Amino acid sequence: MTFMKSLSGALLAATLVAGPAAAQDPTFFRIGTGGAGGTYFPIGGTIANAISAPPGSRACEDGGQCGVPGLIAIAQSTTASVFNNAAIQNGELEAGLAAADVTRSMHLGEGAFEGNASDKLRIIANLFPEDLHLVLPAGVELDTLADLEGKRVGIAQAGSGTQVAVLQMLEIWGITRDNIDEAELNQNQSAERLADGQLDAYFYAAGWPVAAMVQLASTKGMALHSFSDEDLAKINAVIPAYIPSVIPGGVYEGIDTDTKTPAVSALLVTSSDLSEELIHGITEAMWNDSSRKMLDNGHAKGKQITPDSALNGMESLGVPLHPGAERFYREAGLLK
Incomplete structure (x- = not known):
């Protein structure tokens, strides 16, 4: 399937910066969202911008991007939850936004997905109510x-x-x-x-x-x-x-x-195939002060995306947190 890709001007400009730092190999992180007229698309774009810090971009302390060094996150328009989770399971996406009920059913192979469990699905965060x-x-x-x-x-x-x-x-x-x-x-x-x-x-x-x-x-x-x-x-x-x-x-x-x-609930979902270090860095970047400003100034639902609600419903969901996200929440005192 051909995706419509969304890269902010800031991300695109950063990838074109010349100099020694630009020689660093980038890490690409594709986030499946939804249609352009819905909520997943703008929220996914904000998250992609927040967690990115492409090779050659200025350091966070110098007024640059405060994401994961070397990471280029790309928000891609898709048909949303079912497609995103299936693409994560198959390695066609690194992450995606998806509804909690669909994510649970797909992970466990229940209901409409009986006999076809998506066992690689892991959660980074609960985002907002849909x-x-x-x-x-x-x-x-x-x-x-x-x-x-x-x-x-x-x-x-x-x-x-x-x-x-x-x-x-x-x-x-x-x-x-x-x-x-x-x-x-x-x-x-x-x-x-x-x-x-x-x-x-x-x-x-x-x-x-x-x-x-x-x-x-x-x-x-x-x-x-x-x-x-x-x-x-x-x-x-x-x-x-x-x-x-x-x-x-x-x-x-x-x-x-x-x-x-x-x-x-809308969730940010990723794959168990991705490293603990990468997802720990992404989770940490999602909740820094720079990301907070992006979320607050973007789509109205961004204000509801907070670390205090990031684990809401996780105990009863039946889908594990990614170990990298779990480590961050434990270090932040949000998970015992």
């Missing part, structure tokens, strides 16, 4: 997901964690691919088709605000389905990684009340 957005045309309401029967519904891209979870959720209300007109689309495509009247609804799990939805809400307008407490409990019983959450009113233009919805 809220499920069920997007509807402005003024449209649903009682339950059963109302989607016979409708044109975007179920997210094949290879995405959103699609895996959404199909499980829909089954609770008797909805399958056979009784909806499903569309496997990325975030931007889904928003465009809803705006054009070609979709009646679409699902997308991401940290708010989602860029494509911000644009949709401010132009054509949209609504979000707010799940009842009873429905959230049903979803949690089937997919324990999806827990009740809220998209606050005011995040999207025209939606002034809070939206109750299920959410799942």
